[in-house]
Amino acid sequence: MGQLADLVSYVIRKLLLAIPVILLATLIVFLMLYMTGDPISALAPPHATQEQVEALREKYGLNEPPYVQYGMFLWRIAHGDLGISVGAATRNLEVGDIIAERLPRTLELMAVGLTISYSIGIPLGIFSALKHNSYGDRSVMVFTLLAYAMPSFWLGILFMLLFAVKLDWLPLEGTTGGFASIILPAMTLGIGNAALTTRMMRSSMLEVIRQDYITQLRSRGLPEREIIYKHAVKNAILPVITVIGLDIGWFVAGSVVVETVFSWPGLGMMITTSILNVDFPLVQGCILVLAMFVIAGNLMADILYAYVDPRVRLG
Amino acid sequence: MIRLRKRLNDRLMTWKMAGGVRQTVADIVERGSKNTMVVLGFSAIVFMVLIAVLAPVLPIADPTRQNLNVGEFLQPPSSDHWFGTDELGRDVFSRVIWGARVSLLVATLAVLVSMVIGVVLGLTAGYFGGKVDYVISGTIDLFWTFPPFLLALAFAAALGAGLFNVILAISISYWAGFARLMRGQALSMRERQFVEASRALGAKHPRIMFTHILPNCVAPLIVWASIGVADAITIESSLSFLGVGTKPPTPSWGWMLQSGMLYLDGAPWISTFPGVAMVFTILGFNLLGDGLRDVLDPRMKGLRR
Numbered sequence: 358m359g360q361l362a363d364l365v366s367y368v369i370r371k372l373l374l375a376i377p378v379i380l381l382a383t384l385i386v387f388l389m390l391y392m393t394g395d396p397i398s399a400l401a402p403p404h405a406t407q408e409q410v411e412a413l414r415e416k417y418g419l420n421e422p423p424y425v426q427y428g429m430f431l432w433r434i435a436h437g438d439l440g441i442s443v444g445a446a447t448r449n450l451e452v453g454d455i456i457a458e459r460l461p462r463t464l465e466l467m468a469v470g471l472t473i474s475y476s477i478g479i480p481l482g483i484f485s486a487l488k489h490n491s492y493g494d495r496s497v498m499v500f501t502l503l504a505y506a507m508p509s510f511w512l513g514i515l516f517m518l519l520f521a522v523k524l525d526w527l528p529l530e531g532t533t534g535g536f537a538s539i540i541l542p543a544m545t546l547g548i549g550n551a552a553l554t555t556r557m558m559r560s561s562m563l564e565v566i567r568q569d570y571i572t573q574l575r576s577r578g579l580p581e582r583e584i585i586y587k588h589a590v591k592n593a594i595l596p597v598i599t600v601i602g603l604d605i606g607w608f609v610a611g612s613v614v615v616e617t618v619f620s621w622p623g624l625g626m627m628i629t630t631s632i633l634n635v636d637f638p639l640v641q642g643c644i645l646v647l648a649m650f651v652i653a654g655n656l657m658a659d660i661l662y663a664y665v666d667p668r669v670r671l672g
Numbered sequence: 673m674i675r676l677r678k679r680l681n682d683r684l685m686t687w688k689m690a691g692g693v694r695q696t697v698a699d700i701v702e703r704g705s706k707n708t709m710v711v712l713g714f715s716a717i718v719f720m721v722l723i724a725v726l727a728p729v730l731p732i733a734d735p736t737r738q739n740l741n742v743g744e745f746l747q748p749p750s751s752d753h754w755f756g757t758d759e760l761g762r763d764v765f766s767r768v769i770w771g772a773r774v775s776l777l778v779a780t781l782a783v784l785v786s787m788v789i790g791v792v793l794g795l796t797a798g799y800f801g802g803k804v805d806y807v808i809s810g811t812i813d814l815f816w817t818f819p820p821f822l823l824a825l826a827f828a829a830a831l832g833a834g835l836f837n838v839i840l841a842i843s844i845s846y847w848a849g850f851a852r853l854m855r856g857q858a859l860s861m862r863e864r865q866f867v868e869a870s871r872a873l874g875a876k877h878p879r880i881m882f883t884h885i886l887p888n889c890v891a892p893l894i895v896w897a898s899i900g901v902a903d904a905i906t907i908e909s910s911l912s913f914l915g916v917g918t919k920p921p922t923p924s925w926g927w928m929l930q931s932g933m934l935y936l937d938g939a940p941w942i943s944t945f946p947g948v949a950m951v952f953t954i955l956g957f958n959l960l961g962d963g964l965r966d967v968l969d970p971r972m973k974g975l976r977r
Contacts, residue, residue, distance in 0.1 A: 381814045385823070389830035502962075506955040508906045510913045510926070511947040514933060518944075522937050610819035614910050618933075629914050632829045644826050648818065655817055 360667065367663050375652055382648040386641045387430050391423060434645070444636030452642035456624065460646065462532070463623030466546065466616065467608045469539055473547035474554055474604070479597065481551075482558020483590060489563060497555060504552035509611050513545040513618035530620040542619040546611050550604055554597060562593040599661045605654030609647045693887045700891060703967045710967065713898075713959030720953045724772040733763035735770040735923045749941055756941040759931065764942060767923040768949045774924050775953065778835065779904035782842035783897055789843065790850025791893070795881050797851070798858025809855060815848035824907050828916040838917050842904050853896055857889040891968045898961035902954045909950055925950045 405413070414420050421429070433440070439452035447455055485497040504512075520541060521529040528538045565571065566589050574584045616625035624643045631639040687698035704710040723730075747757040755764035797808035815823070823845035831837035861867060862885070870880055911917030912926030920927055925946040932942030 377810065378814055378817050382818070385826055389826055392830045502955065502958060503951075506902070506951050506958050508909055508913075508926075508950065508954070510910060511929060511950060514929060514936065514943055514947065518936055518940055522940075606817075606819040606822075610821040610825075613822075613825060614914065617914060628825070628829075632914070632916055637829075640829055644822070647822065651818055651822065 363667070364663060368660055371656055371659050375656055378652050378655075379649070382645060382652070383431060383434065384427070386645050386648075387427050389644075390637050390641055391426070439642040439645070440638035442631075442636055442639045444631055444634040444639060446634075447636070447639065452638050455627070455639065456642050456646055459622060459624050459627050459643075462621060463612055463616070463625060466539060466543055466612060466621060466623060467605070469543035470546035470550070470608055470611075471601070471604065473543055474550040475601075477547070477551040478554025479558050479594065481555045482597075483562055483585075483593075485555065485559040486562035486566065486593075487585065497559075501552040501555050504548050507549065508614075509545055509549060510614045510618050512548060513542070513615055516541050516545055517618075530618075532622060538621075542615050542621050545618070546608060546615045549611065550607050553607075554604075557597050557600070558593065561596050562589065565589050565593040595665055599665055600658050602654040602656070602658030602661065605657075606651045609650050609654075612647075693890055696887070696890045700894065700964065700968065704964055707963045707967050709959045709963030713956045713961075713963060716952060716956030717960060720772055720949075720956065721776060723769055724776050727766075727769050727773050730769065732766035732769060735762060735767040736921045737762060748939070755945040756939065758928075758942045759935060759939075764928075764945055767928060768925070768946050770923040771925045771928060771946055772949060772953065774835070774918055774922055775905050775908060775950070776901075778839055778842070778908045778918070779901045782839045782846065782904045782908070783900040785839065785843035786845075786847035786900070787850050787893065787897060789847040790852075791854050791886065793847070794851035794854025794856075795858050795885065798855040799862050799877070799881050799885065801859070801862075805855075808851075812848050812851045812855070815845070816852060818845075820845040820903065821907050821910060824911060825914070825916065828911050833916055833919045835918050835922065838908055838911060841911070842907050845907075846900060846904065849900070850893070850896060853892055854889060857892065858885055861885050861888060891964075895961050895965045895968065898957050898964065902957035902961065905950065905954050905957070 437453060439456070442448060442450050442452055442455060481497050481500075485494045488494045517529055520527045527541050530538075532538050566585075571584060571589060574588060575581075612623060613625035613628055615621070616623045617629045620626065624647060628640055628643045628647075631637070631643070684698050684701060687694040704714070749756045755768060758764055758767070793808050793812070797805040797812070820842070824841045827841035827844055828838060831841060858881070867880055867884055870884055875884075908917055909924065909926030909929070912924040913930045914926075915930070917926055918924040928946040929943045929950075932939070932944075932946070935942055
């Protein structure tokens with residue numbers, strides 16, 4: 358088989374393998390609603406008669422056994438119907454519509470966060486590897502340890518305290534400040550991941566600059582700058598970039614907390630407020646959409662990896 | 673003190689020659705004690721655990737006693753209240769200490785439970801291989817796809833707040849890492865000579881799995897468990913911060929940070945001190961885990977995503 362055919366069959370295999378993962382996500386989300394008790398109390402009007410309740414049960418299929426209900430649930434989401442919100446502020450609105458309205462906010466935050474994370478992590482990692490075991494390298498390592506140990510909500514609070522309350526440079530929360538509003542939440546989201554990126558870039562770089570071809574380039578008398586930036590970095594950055602898809606998982610999980618801290622009106626904050634409002638259809642919808650992003654990110658990482666390293670395709 | 677140290681040293685020497693798990697542990701102690709990260713991390717953990725265990729006998733204020741008299745709530749740190757008081761006049765210092773109890777208890781239990789699930793499933797998959805492995809590692813991969821925090825959030829939201837529910841939610845979300853680790857170890861060991869020898873001697877499968885393979889995986893398990901506790905503390909406090917973790921009035925760091933957020937401007941100490949304690953503890957477990965990993969097996973460096 359040709360190179361391309363290999364890659365295509367690999368991608369198809371990976372896509373097929375994603376199906377059970379998607380099913381697990383839907384199952385967990387379905388069980389969430391099932392475990393939280395009888396949804397009829399949320400669906401029925403406060404003074405509904407016994408007959409009205411029964412009619413509603415029949416209508417929503419709540420009298421069916423659980424596996425039939427799960428089947429119906431799958432059928433509905435396959436048709437893009439995520440149900441109807443039961444929260445006070447959004448009662449009777451389509452969950453799908455609410456999510457469509459909020460999703461761009463989360464994507465925006467994740468994009469800026471990713472940019473921050475990589476523009477800190479990659480240069481720091483290169484610096485650290487080139488100055489291996491120096492004080493500079495050690496300080497970078499201490500930074501990564503600290504940044505990784507900081508839960509994002511605590512980091513967010515510190516940023517708020519410093520940049521919004523004490524210095525008054527940036528808006529405290531919400532989205533009213535235009536682009537300035539996104540800086541603090543995106544930094545909070547990005548820095549933990551920047552620590553991971555730094556470490557990966559550093560070890561990848563360390564590995565590359567010890568290889569024979571780098572020594573060979575040196576012996577040919579190439580300027581050190583050219584060796585590092587044209588050859589070493591190019592090869593070292595590849596494994597770091599290929600896992601960018603896995604970072605999406607980190608950002609998805611982080612966005613729930615960070616959006617809540619900064620009142621950023623995206624999906625993450627929606628989850629928190631809907632949990633408190635006992636609006637489970639909305640929680641389900643948001644978690645399902647975020648889970649799809651994680652799955653897509655994993656797929657992307659797998660495919661990029663196979664594209665970069667042809668040996669993987671055959672495995 | 674010197675006598676105690678000598679006795680510990682003697683014990684270490686005997687263990688070093690004992691073989692099996694005890695030898696591994698002696699080895700870890702000996703090599704770990706020469707690594708700065710391990711020593712720092714371990715000291716931080718011992719300090720926090722001591723404080724948490726001794727909380728009921730320490731001469732500190734009742735963490736749940738409110739005092740709404742004028743001049744008692746929202747007070748800055750003073751000699752009476754070292755970390756100040758919160759919006760209900762409760763002593764922040766004693767709440768931070770009691771919070772350590774909750775965080776450490778939840779994290780340790782959650783990691784233990786997920787370790788048991790992960791070890792049993794991973795060992796079974798790796799040892800038997802074939803169809804068993806296919807099914808189990810399929811399940812492992814399913815759970816491994818999702819970030820533990822997202823899973824834990826979904827489970828915690830469904831189960832409702834409470835200490836036990838949080839432990840359960842974290843355990844179901846975190847076991848996949850342990851299972852992957854054990855499966856790999858079991859796979860690499862099942863063809864080794866000592867395993868084949870005991871099989872030839874007629875040992876039953878569970879005996880081989882748990883008395884021959886498992887003891888050889890103690891070192892990586894300790895590394896993972898240490899990092900796991902750090903992750904579990906982060907997850908627990910994040911859940912509490914979002915309001916789906918432990919319930920008030922249980923003093924939890926995440927919850928304290930959340931309620932302190934409203935007073936960031938005038939009374940930053942309500943959030944700051946629990947935050948510092950939390951980072952200190954998480955850092956301790958991360959340092960211990962990272963340091964031990966470097967010491968015990970440099971090849972494990974890429975293990976963490």
